[in-house]
Amino acid sequence: MLTTTSLTFLLTASVVLGGPTIARHRGCATHIEPEDIVVAERHFDANKTEAEKIxxxxxxxxxxxxxxxxxxxxxxxxxxxxxxxxxxxxxxxxxxxxxxxxxxxxxxxxxxxxxxxxxxxxxxxxxxxxxxxxxxxxxxxxxxxxxxxxxxxxxxxxxxxxxxxxxxxxxxxxxxxxxxxxxxxxxxxxxxxxxxxxxLGLYHTFQGGCAGSGTTTAGDYVADTPAESSAASGCPSGRDTCTGTSFPGADPVTNFMDYSSDACMTQFSAGQMARATTQFSTYRT
The missing domain is CATH 3.40.390.10 (Collagenase (Catalytic Domain))
Structure with a gap:
């Protein structure tokens, strides 16, 4: 069970996007335990205010x-x-x-x-x-x-x-x-x-790996981002790290919440925008 102290730590934690020294790569230096994310999301579900219009x-x-x-x-x-x-x-x-x-x-x-x-x-x-x-x-x-x-x-x-x-x-x-x-x-x-x-409250597209994607109740908590087992780098073509009928779609390497290079990133999903505006409405208005 999460204590008040640990929940406070979770909710005040920063996401760290790792960068390069010589060859530049993205990477996350802050780890949040999956069970802590679940607690934070329960808090969000219990308190969220739906945005009137994106x-x-x-x-x-x-x-x-x-x-x-x-x-x-x-x-x-x-x-x-x-x-x-x-x-x-x-x-x-x-x-x-x-x-x-x-x-x-x-x-x-x-x-x-x-x-x-x-x-x-x-x-x-x-x-x-x-x-x-x-x-x-x-x-x-x-x-x-x-x-x-x-x-x-x-x-x-x-x-x-x-x-x-x-x-x-x-x-x-x-x-x-x-x-x-x-x-x-x-x-x-x-x-x-x-x-x-x-x-704005978005997680990485690969949060939770294959088991945590494609749902609003786990992973990145966005249903329309395809499953992805790990972070992408560069701009890989045809990358599909979660295979089988349970995981339709290739990895979302062009999504802004992956770790691809800048030129590869082109989009947020509709689900991500809905989550972002609801997080903003709940916590920032």
Whole structure:
């Protein structure tokens, strides 16, 4: 049985999307036990508020540029790249959820740029600048050089974490993962698309493997994402890791919640959008 402490940990846990050092690959560094996810989903089922209409979901974005110096290589990404990233979000969510840049602030702090990561003092200090309310997305772009953040592409909090730790809410991404960035294979802005999916309550498409897919009661808790036993990488053709009549459809390697390369990612499913807007309506309004 889950204790209050362990449930609080579950609901405030961040999803960590692993990134590259030399050859870049996605990977998850935060593990949540399946039984803990079941408890969290029971809480969601008992408290969820259905969104009136998917298209009603609008999100303001507060962008925090954290750099080690004033150069682009040092993390000082220009307004044009931030605008391109917001455009990518709106394109990827296809009008179901709209994103508007509310403000950009810039901080030169080499310690935060290099060392901010999950459960670090640098992250705590950096996130003290958070703006807006529970329905507003705060994005922090950093370098992920050392410590718990070394090699990451990004990480995010879940909607259910807000009430317990509002100061931690938001997404931290690698500055060079935005459109036009220098991270080969991951510079079309899909890191933020993926992480914003987590911020809206989505799990990975391969959550729970073959046994946990294709249902709203296990796995990624979305019925229309085909079963997938493990994360994809690159952009594999014809990948089908869950075979047989019980698992129709090839792996959803083009889904934004898989681990494929940016160029391979093209879609959310209708079920994912329904879940995301309901999570938003329940926890972020």
């Amino acid at each position: 298209a009603n979901t609008a999100v303001k974005v507060y962008w925090h540029v954290i750099s080690k110096d004033s150069t682009l290589a040092g993390g000082n990404i220009p307004d044009s790249q931030i605008a391109s990233q917001i455009q990518t979000l709106n394109s990827d969510y296809a009008g179901n959820i709209t994103w508007t840049l509310a403000n950009t602030n810039r901080t030169v702090n080499a310690d935060w740029f290099n060392n901010a990561g999950p459960s670090t003092s640098q992250q705590t200090a950096m996130k003290a600048s958070r703006q807006g309310g529970k329905g507003d997305l705060n994005v922090y772009s950093v370098g992920f050089v050392n410590g718990s953040g070394a090699g990451l592409l990004g990480y995010s909090t879940f909607p259910s974490s807000y009430s317990g730790a509002p100061q931690d809410d938001g997404i931290v991404i690698l500055f060079s993962s935005v459109p036009g960035g220098s991270t080969n294979g991951y510079n079309l802005g899909r890191t933020l698309t993926h992480e914003s999916g987590h911020w």
